[in-house]
Amino acid sequence: MDLVNIFIKGVFIDNMIFAYFLGMCSYLAVSKTVTTANGLGLAVIFVLGITVPVNYILENKVLKAGALQWLGENFVSVDLNVLSLIMFIAVVSAMVQLVEMIIERFSPALYSSLGIFLPLIAVNCAILGGALFMQERQYSTIIEATSFALGSGVGWYLAIVAIAAIREKIRYSNVPPALRGLGITYIITGLMGIAFMCFMGIKI
Amino acid sequence: MKSFFNKQHQKLIADPLGDQNPITIQVLGICSALAITTQLENALVMTLAVIFVMTSASSIISLLRNHVPNRIRIIVQLLVVASLVALVDQILKAFLPDASEQLSVFIGLIITNCIIMGRLEAFAMGNKLYESFLDALGNAFGYGWILVAVAFVRELFGSGKLMGYDIPGFSYLYQMGYMNNNLMILPPMALVVVGVIIWIQRSRNTDLVEEN
Numbered sequence: 001m002d003l004v005n006i007f008i009k010g011v012f013i014d015n016m017i018f019a020y021f022l023g024m025c026s027y028l029a030v031s032k033t034v035t036t037a038n039g040l041g042l043a044v045i046f047v048l049g050i051t052v053p054v055n056y057i058l059e060n061k062v063l064k065a066g067a068l069q070w071l072g073e074n075f076v077s078v079d080l081n082v083l084s085l086i087m088f089i090a091v092v093s094a095m096v097q098l099v100e101m102i103i104e105r106f107s108p109a110l111y112s113s114l115g116i117f118l119p120l121i122a123v124n125c126a127i128l129g130g131a132l133f134m135q136e137r138q139y140s141t142i143i144e145a146t147s148f149a150l151g152s153g154v155g156w157y158l159a160i161v162a163i164a165a166i167r168e169k170i171r172y173s174n175v176p177p178a179l180r181g182l183g184i185t186y187i188i189t190g191l192m193g194i195a196f197m198c199f200m201g202i203k204i
Numbered sequence: 205m206k207s208f209f210n211k212q213h214q215k216l217i218a219d220p221l222g223d224q225n226p227i228t229i230q231v232l233g234i235c236s237a238l239a240i241t242t243q244l245e246n247a248l249v250m251t252l253a254v255i256f257v258m259t260s261a262s263s264i265i266s267l268l269r270n271h272v273p274n275r276i277r278i279i280v281q282l283l284v285v286a287s288l289v290a291l292v293d294q295i296l297k298a299f300l301p302d303a304s305e306q307l308s309v310f311i312g313l314i315i316t317n318c319i320i321m322g323r324l325e326a327f328a329m330g331n332k333l334y335e336s337f338l339d340a341l342g343n344a345f346g347y348g349w350i351l352v353a354v355a356f357v358r359e360l361f362g363s364g365k366l367m368g369y370d371i372p373g374f375s376y377l378y379q380m381g382y383m384n385n386n387l388m389i390l391p392p393m394a395l396v397v398v399g400v401i402i403w404i405q406r407s408r409n410t411d412l413v414e415e416n
Contacts, residue, residue, distance in 0.1 A: 024234040025318040086286040093279050125235040125316040132309040177413050178406035186399035193392030
C-alpha cells in the first residue's frame with residue numbers, strides 16, 4: 001500500500017472518533033473551546049507519531065512469535081504476545097512522561113500551551129488504540145506504521161476542532177434544557193459521524 | 205459498631221446506577237461503550253469483563269494506596285489494570301473465541317477505559333478496601349446497564365434479533381412490510397441512542413440539567 005493512501009485512510013475512512021469512538025472521553029470533556037481543542041489535538045498527533053513507531057519496533061523485535069530470532073536459534077519458538085498489552089501501555093505512559101520532560105526542557109512556549117494536556121494523553125484510548133490497530137493490521141514497514149499513526153492523529157485533530165467550533169456556536173441556540181451540554185454533543189457527534197460515513201465505501 | 209452494609213454503602217452502589225452514572229453524567233468510559241453495542245451478546249461480555257477488571261483493580265489499588273509514591277501512581281495503576289486485562293483477554297480467547305474475535309481491540313482498550321482510571325484516581329486511592337470494592341461494583345454496573353440498554357435497542361431495531369436469536373412475532377411484521385433499520389447498526393446511531401438516554405434521564409430529573 002502507498003504511504004499517502006494509508007495516511008488518507010487514517011484521516012477520513014478509519015477516523016478514530018467517527019468510525020471507532022477512540023478517545024471519546026477527552027473528546028467530549030475538552031471540546032468546549034477551539035483553543036484548548038487545538039492544543040489537545042496537536043498533542044495527540046505528536047504522541048501518536050512517537051509511540052506507534054516505538055511500539056512497532058517492540059512488536060516486531062520482541063513480542064511477535066519468532067521475533068526474538070536475532071538473539072539466537074534457541075529463541076525462535078518464543079512467543080511473547082501475551083505481554084503485548086502490558087508492554088504497550090508501559091511504553092505509552094513512559095513515552096508521555098519522556099515527551100513531557102523533553103518539551104519542558106527545549107521549548108517552554110510549546111510546553112505551556114500543551115502542558116496540562118500531555119499527562120491526560122497517557123490514558124487517551126486513541127493512543128493505545130493506535131498501537132493495537134498497528135498490531136492487528138500488520139504494517140510491513142515502520143514507515144507505513146508511522147504514516148498510519150500520523151493519519152489517525154490528524155483525523156482525531158480534525159474531529160475535536162470541528163466539534164469545538166460547533167459547540168462554541170451552539171451556545172447561542174435554544175437547545176431543549178434536558179439536552180444541553182452533554183446530550184446535544186452526543187447527537188451532533190452522531191450527525192457528524194453520518195457525514196463521515198460517506199467516506200466509508202471508498203477503496204484506496 | 206458500623207454495620208456491614210449501612211446507608212453509606214448503599215449509596216455507593218446506588219448512585220452510579222442513576223444520578224452519578226459514569227456514562228451519562230460523569231462522562232467516563234464512553235470509548236468502548238459505543239463501539240461494541242451492535243449486539244447484545246458482545247455488550248454482556250464486555251460488561252462482565254469490565255465488572256471483573258474494575259472490582260479487582262479497585263481492591264488492589266486500595267490495598268496498595270499507602271505504599272505507592274504519588275509521582276508514579278498513574279503508571280502503577282496502568283500496570284495493575286493492564287495485567288488484569290491481559291488475563292481477561294487470554295480467558296476470552298480460550299473460552300469464547302467468537303466474542304473475542306468480534307470485540308478485537310476493544311478488550312485491550314479496557315485498560316484506557318477512563319471509567320477505571322477515573323474511579324481508581326478519584327476513589328480507590330483514598331478509601332478502604334471494602335468501600336472501594338463497592339464503589340467499583342456500583343460504577344461497573346452503572347456502565348453495564350447503559351451498555352446493555354443501548355445494545356438492546358440497536359440489535360432489536362437494527363437486525364431484528366436479540367442475543368442472535370430471531371424474535372417470534374417479527375415474521376408477521378416483516379410480512380406487513382416492516383424492515384430492519386440498518387442505520388442502527390452503523391456507528392453514529394450509538395451516539396444518538398446514548399444522547400436520547402441522557403435526554404430522558406435529565407428530563408425526569410431536572411437537577412442534572414447543565415448550562416448551555
